[in-house]
Amino acid sequence: MARGLAACAAIVGASAALIGQALDPSLLLAPTKDSWPSYHGDYSGRRHSALTQITPENVRQLGLQWVFQTGRPDQLKASPIVVNGVIYISAPDHLWALDARSGRQIWHYTHPENQAFHIGHRGVAVYGDLVYLTTPDAYLIALGAKDGKVRWKVTIADWKKGYWSTMAPLLIRNHLLVGVSGDFDNLPGLLQSFDPTNGELQWTFYTTKDGPHFGGQMWMTGTYDPELNLTYWGTGNPTPVLNGPARPGPNLYTNSIVALNPETGKLVWHFQATPHDTHDWDANEVPVLVDGTFRGQPAKMLMHASRGGYFFVLDRATGRNLLTRPFGPVNWAKGIDEKGQPIPDPAKEPSRDGVLMAPNEAGLTNYRSPSVDTREGLFIVSAQDSYGIYFFKPEHGDYGWAGADYNIWGKGLLKAIDYQTGDIKWTKDLHGGAAGAGVLTTTTGVLFTGDSAGNAIALRTRDGATLWNSGIGRVGTAPVTYELDGRQYLLIGGGSSLFAFALPR
């Protein structure tokens, strides 16, 4: 893969001086309450805030403070990043820096027009005085946080081969971890670590390399445990996507949770959520890190609600399975193996005359961030009970999709999973198909998300009772919260605009 520094302006000094509005990387270990400094808010992926100003009792008083309108047609799907009073919000080829107090634009970066896929963008990473943006045509660009000017850019992968990038990079000390996407071509799946000061490649981890199966792309931001010094990533589905016979066996390390050493990119353990997937059910959904007890024993857990429809609890030091339970209709597994992994039923592989599958291709869940509230013992996920029909015949070949599938029916449901048992404690109808919103919980027992009908909603975490709503358009982002000047703000995207809510002064 061709790589190297694009000819561009001066490289920033290797030691980013931390002055003014620059991010201190240690902030990522213990984020301050005025920040949301990385995609998940912190390294755990819990998307849970300790802020206490907004409570179940007063949340009905939330009012609009400002709206930032991108003025673009595409739906916002990014998580806003908030550092030192500045909000960074992205869309494909675009990044805006906003004043976190007023929502006014500070600067706007526009990437040159390109012909790669423009399907969405998830957010940026920040380090020192640099902001890192991935692009549809698979560049990693470092922009000056002060002015939005390009400091350097490097190639992540060759978009002409069918790669693209949508993800928010993950910064771990002096390692910037960046994944790519690519589903229509038989491409090796890879995660790369770049030097955040100059974009030099540090290491590459391949999920697949030599065939007969490809894929396993890492297109969603991973998580990190500083004590174990392990970073956890969900990997994508294998290609050819629907042609199972072309790639017998489990197709490691596709559709897996992989635990890597961030210094070297070396694999420490793996757990395969969907072995030998033939339905596009990648396991890219957030691997959430939770400390607590599991059935009475102290546990360092990893929780993952997978697109294929199973909810897993693992011991994140070793990858040992603690719990496997479906969280909605699934019809593709014959049982669970000794590792806690579902055993795919060969009778449910795509066929010439079609097999009816639960879930459908969009999955029982998808990219939408879940949230964990340890006080309630709940893992809350935006789910979709669904059915689809899948076809494959040898004439479809062994390249890319290699088959056909269609959605039949789907219903968006927010589900609160008791993570000790996998039981669904409560379910909330989202009034439509799959929603686009992630979930944010806070320590006061309130949660924020979006339904499928154009509402931002606040629910009581304990039982899912609705406390507040605002019809801001389809929510495609995961909400975030921060406190500034003594006020707690909620940031949530509706349509192509970003909305900030707070309690009355």
Add this chain to the structure above:
Amino acid sequence: MQRILTACLLWLAAAPVSGQTRAAAVSPGETLFQAQCGFCHGRDATGGASGPDLTDSELVAQDRNGDKLGPVIRTGRPERGMPGFPLSDPDLKSVIDFIHARKAAVDKNPGRRRRVTIADLSTGNADAGRAYFNGAGGCAACHSPTGDLASVGARYRGLGLLMRFLYPTAGNATQLPGEPRQNPVTVTVTLPTGETVTGPLVFRDEFTIALRDADGWFRSWPQSAVKVSVKDPVQAHADQLGKYTDDDVHNLFAYLQTLVK
């Protein structure tokens, strides 16, 4: 059904087999199509779960110089999750030319289609399908082969027929051009005065209920202020999805294919 864009949510189309390289010549229409439409409809327009196979679409087959496709591309089909694309006239033409070129290419190159043909689907047993229709499937409770389903096998064919009986509003490929599309769900709203209003559902969430009344007016109320009763004739189809075996599906398809009078 809202379209969900994920990095994997689509299927694509006939890509070259391994070892071959893609055709080098790229038309402006292809470039535009791939960037704007490719994610849902597949890079070469042969469609997917979130957008239909355009090379196999009735609308494309009937289109002459953009008369059918132009309005759909410009205004979208929001009820099916397709946004509008405000393209300039030349851009619109080049995209439509590309779609027609893809259709022509696929039509003359059957070896690489990622298509589902009627022959593919014809593995079931019509007698077993009739027994299921009248028995375990419970279809006969609402449907009659000599009444509402007379000629259903002529009105819908192949994949369209299959998807429609699984769930009547499933899939875009099943919609015939010009077919009126009205929400099959009807609601009756009882106002505090005791007055009732009945009509097809237009919109419903936790907070608002909206219908079109007998005079054709859109009307909405807060859910909290009225009593709502919903009649959803297609709910039984959703409930059945978890009960079918794949053989049931293929047998029922075979039976429905025989209803052509």
